[in-house]
Amino acid sequence: MTAGHLLAAGQAESTGASVTFWILAVISVAAGLGMILARRAVHCAVLLAVVMLSLAILYAVAGAPFLAFVQIIVYTGAVLMLFLFVLMIVGVASKDSLRETIAGQRLAAGLAAIAFLVLLSLVIGHAAIGPAAPAGIRYGVSNVRGLATLIFTRYVFPFEVTAALLITAALGAMVLAHRERTAPRPTQRELSRERIAGAHPTPLPGPGVYARHNAVDFPALLPDGSPSALSVSPIIAQRASESEEGLPAPPLPPGSAAALPPGNGEGDAERQSAGTASASTGPAGTEPGEARP
Amino acid sequence: MTPSHYVALAVILFVIGAVGVLVRRNAMVIFMCVELMLNAVNLAFVAFARQHGNLNGQVIAFFVMVVAAAEVVVGLAILMAIFRARRSASVDEANLLKY
Numbered sequence: 573m574t575a576g577h578l579l580a581a582g583q584a585e586s587t588g589a590s591v592t593f594w595i596l597a598v599i600s601v602a603a604g605l606g607m608i609l610a611r612r613a614v615h616c617a618v619l620l621a622v623v624m625l626s627l628a629i630l631y632a633v634a635g636a637p638f639l640a641f642v643q644i645i646v647y648t649g650a651v652l653m654l655f656l657f658v659l660m661i662v663g664v665a666s667k668d669s670l671r672e673t674i675a676g677q678r679l680a681a682g683l684a685a686i687a688f689l690v691l692l693s694l695v696i697g698h699a700a701i702g703p704a705a706p707a708g709i710r711y712g713v714s715n716v717r718g719l720a721t722l723i724f725t726r727y728v729f730p731f732e733v734t735a736a737l738l739i740t741a742a743l744g745a746m747v748l749a750h751r752e753r754t755a756p757r758p759t760q761r762e763l764s765r766e767r768i769a770g771a772h773p774t775p776l777p778g779p780g781v782y783a784r785h786n787a788v789d790f791p792a793l794l795p796d797g798s799p800s801a802l803s804v805s806p807i808i809a810q811r812a813s814e815s816e817e818g819l820p821a822p823p824l825p826p827g828s829a830a831a832l833p834p835g836n837g838e839g840d841a842e843r844q845s846a847g848t849a850s851a852s853t854g855p856a857g858t859e860p861g862e863a864r865p
Numbered sequence: 866m867t868p869s870h871y872v873a874l875a876v877i878l879f880v881i882g883a884v885g886v887l888v889r890r891n892a893m894v895i896f897m898c899v900e901l902m903l904n905a906v907n908l909a910f911v912a913f914a915r916q917h918g919n920l921n922g923q924v925i926a927f928f929v930m931v932v933a934a935a936e937v938v939v940g941l942a943i944l945m946a947i948f949r950a951r952r953s954a955s956v957d958e959a960n961l962l963k964y
Contacts, residue, residue, distance in 0.1 A: 597874045604878055604901060608885035613893045613954075620897045623878070627904050634871060636911045636923050639930075643907075646930055651900065651937050658941045659893055662948045673890065673957050681887035685880055692876045701869040704915050711915070718920045719927070727924050734931050741935035748942035751949065 589633050600626040617655050624648045635711030638719055777803040871912030878905035892944050892954050896937065903933045 603622040610616050624647045632640035723731050758766075767773055777800050780786035781793050789808045791799035801809075878901060885898030907926040914922025944954065951958045 593870060593874075597870075600874070601877055601881070604881040607894075607897065607901065608881060608888060613891055613897075616894050616897050620901060623901060624904060627908055630871070630874075630908065631911055634868075634911050635915050636926070639907075639911060639923055639926055642927065642930060646934055647900075647904070651934055654937060654941060655893065655897065658945060662893065662945060662954045678888055681884055684887065685884040688883060689876070689880045692880070693873075696869070696872055696876060701867070701872060702916055703867050706918070715920075715923075719923060722920055722924045723927070727928075730928060734928065737932065737935050741938045745938045745942040748939070748946050 592629065592633050596626040596630050600630075613659055614656070617652060617659060620655075621648055621652050624652065636715065638716050772802075779803045779805075868912040868916040871915075872909050875905045875909035875912065878902075878908070890955050890957055892947070892956050895956065896940055896944070900933065900937065903929060 600623045603619040603626070607616045607619040607623070610619060624643060628640045628643040628648070631637075631643055777792045779788045779792055780790050780803075784790075789804060791801065792803035794800050882898045882900075882902035882905060885901065886895050889895055889898065907929055910922040910926040910929070912922075914920060914926075947959055948954055
């Protein structure tokens with residue numbers, strides 16, 4: 573292999589790096605802008621995944637293959653999945669209001685962002701960042717070895733502190749997510765008494781009109797032809813009412829979520845699913861009462 | 866590709882994350898924007914490591930990732946605790962400490 577071949581290979585590699593950088597820069601900036609513009613939090617999470625995967629590829633191009641894999645495994649794999657899990661718990665009933673609660677906040681935020689961007693651009697522009705160091709072996713096959721040498725020699729004390737931090741974070745998450753049981757656990761006798769004494773001793777009607785739909789968001793029809801609000805889970809009804817205005821709304825009765833007694837909605841929904849799936853007594857029958865506050 | 870391009874991209878992403886923190890009202894989205902800012906800083910660290918020709922910046926980026934993971938775990942647990950008490954993920958609802 574001659575020097576010309578080496579030069580051509582180097583040129584091709586830098587061209588490939590440039591093309592990769594420009595494509596990924598456009599993708600990641602667009603996804604970041606979409607993240608702060610998207611209304612639903614789930615869309616934000618997906619766009620954040622796009623940004624993180626783009627940055628992982630950029631790490632690999634910039635000579636950090638180990639960090640690229642850590643980025644994919646830790647950020648995209650663990651952190652973002654944790655975000656999605658919590659979104660499934662928290663975000664179902666939460667909607668992001670477009671109302672400005674502080675007057676002029678968006679304008680002030682935009683001005684501050686522009687000022688911040690100008691400031692950082694001036695600093696970066698005056699910093700005269702030099703060209704990249706020649707691509708050595710430490711950015712390729714021996715990247716992991718070089719990182720391990722640094723972590724376990726020079727940065728061994730921060731590494732140990734990191735272990736303490738992770739243990740503290742795990743303990744803190746367990747403490748914060750723990751819910752103390754304030755009332756004693758209801759027995760099966762109390763649950764059955766409560767059920768007979770309540771408004772609905774029987775299971776709630778199942779959703780869907782079998783002649784036309786059997787979807788869970790479609791209310792069942794009562795014998796007089798009116799839709800039954802009790803047959804649709806209140807969370808699904810809320811989601812359907814939150815859906816886009818352009819879409820034709822499913823034929824839900826108005827205020828179907830409000831027709832249920834407040835605070836009792838989750839227990840009713842779970843009782844419905846448990847009641848249709850199993851007999852009214854038995855181990856499955858005790859579950860809905862536990863979910864009731 | 867010079868490292869200044871990477872640093873410029875990191876600056877843009879950082880500003881986008883800062884705008885998101887300032888503008889959005891949903892605590893989950895605010896967390897995601899903080900993660901975006903941390904990622905942007907990581908990109909700058911990797912670029913500076915490439916410029917200086919050693920691996921110190923990559924080690925720092927690695928530590929930033931560890932700290933970000935711990936922060937997300939505790940932050941989401943706090944968010945779930947707030948959601949249990951307030952039934953809302955909006956930062957406007959948690960105003961008990963407001964004068």
